[in-house]
Amino acid sequence: MSTSNASETVTPTSDLSSSSLPTVSTYNVPTLIPIKLHRDNYMLWKELFIPVLQNYDMLSILDGSAPAPPRFLPLPNLSLSTTENPAFTLWTKKDRTCKIWLHASLSESILPYAVGCPTARDLWLTLEKRFANLTRSHVLQLKSRLQTLKKGSATMLDYLQSLKHIADSLAAAGAPLDTSDFLAHALSGLPSDYDAFATSIRVRSDPIQPEELHGLLLSEEIAVENRLTHIPPSDSHLHAFHTPQSSASSAPSPQALNTYSQSSRSVPRSHSSFSSSRPNNFTPRPTHYNSNFSRKPKCQICSKLGHSALTCRQRLNMAFQGPTPPSSLTQNTTPM
Structure with missing residues (x-):
């Protein structure tokens, strides 16, 4: 392991003396992992991070297969004297480098979880405990939403x-x-x-x-949308005539009747059948006869225009006094 401009370089094997092997700077690690860890992407982040750790011989630091060696080695002749263990020094540098890589791949909202983790393995286990189960639950919720x-x-x-x-x-x-x-x-x-x-x-x-x-x-x-909103033009007048009316009036409106009468006039009749059915003293009616059909109806109960006796408000009112009938209708009646 060598240092240059405060950046450590790690080889993908434990043989640090081989200069022909590829190296990676701690500042370049974020470029190897395209995403940062968030609350809902732990599985994907882990899947992308593990190959990088394997390639540079760092996964053993996180999975516990390479625990920290003793820090001091006893001297062979002096049992009370100790010396610094070179293997512990190398392991410490690798652990610190791995922890820096983890920090570089965490989002700002996840960084507080790194507090209180002395080693890279401690941080790795903390992240797995916090987000592995949360991600599984999140996946189940997403699949449930997709099904419904x-x-x-x-x-x-x-x-x-x-x-x-x-x-x-x-x-x-x-x-x-x-x-x-x-x-x-x-x-x-x-x-x-x-x-x-x-x-x-x-x-x-x-x-x-x-x-x-x-x-x-x-x-x-x-x-x-075109199928639902399209009505054939030839059936438009029949559709208006046969549309159910409201509960207040079951009779067709004058406009619908007028439309239906106009469509009836447009149907041609056979001249022979028409002439054979009329009497000898038949007199043609004026041409304006059909226009009287569109006049407003007159109620037989209240004598008002615009509605019939079937839809009159007073047809069930027993106390209502309608117009006085003409004398020609009442002079021949005798009391019972």
Whole structure:
């Protein structure tokens, strides 16, 4: 081990005299580990860190397979005298270097856990105790969210972004989601309007990637919206006539009746059938006859325009006195 400008250099083997072996500076270690440890990515961080430690013969410091040797060696002739053990000095430098590497790979929120850890192994065990179980619990929560995630009323883009966020979180926690599992969860969360589309994806012989599924789902969303909002123009007047009315009025509105009458006039009749059915003294009605059909109805109870007796407010009011009938209707009646 040699020092240069306050940076230690470590070889990937215990033979420190070999200059042909690759070396690494403690300042360059963060570049070998692309992420820092956070609360929810311990498994991924550990998976990336262990190969670096193995390559530079540092893992034995953390796993306990290379414990610290005695600090002093007794002299052969003087049992009361001791001397510094060179192996302990080398082990101390490696342990300190490994601890520096750990510090360099921790995020700012995790650094307080390094307080009170005298050796690199103590820090390693503290991190494993703090975050291993937390990461497993986090993975289970993410998988549960993935299984229960539904599109619902959200847009397709928001739904796909939620799926990708959960998949990215699982990858960061060290449990990446398989492509087939991602497709299965994405299709199972779609509403029934997408059943035909989901079936076509499941029966495909060639595999589909999530990026391709993203574009297909966005296109299918537009097609589903068009199917749900489209009404054929030829059936629009019948749709208006047969629409159920509210509980307050079960009779069709004058506008619907007018629309229906106009559509009826547009149907051509056979000249022979019409002429054979009319009497000899038939007189054609004025051309403005059909326009009277669109006039507002007059109630037979209260004599007001705009509604019929069936929808009149007073039809169940026994105390209501309607208009006086004409004398021609009452002069021939006799009391009972």
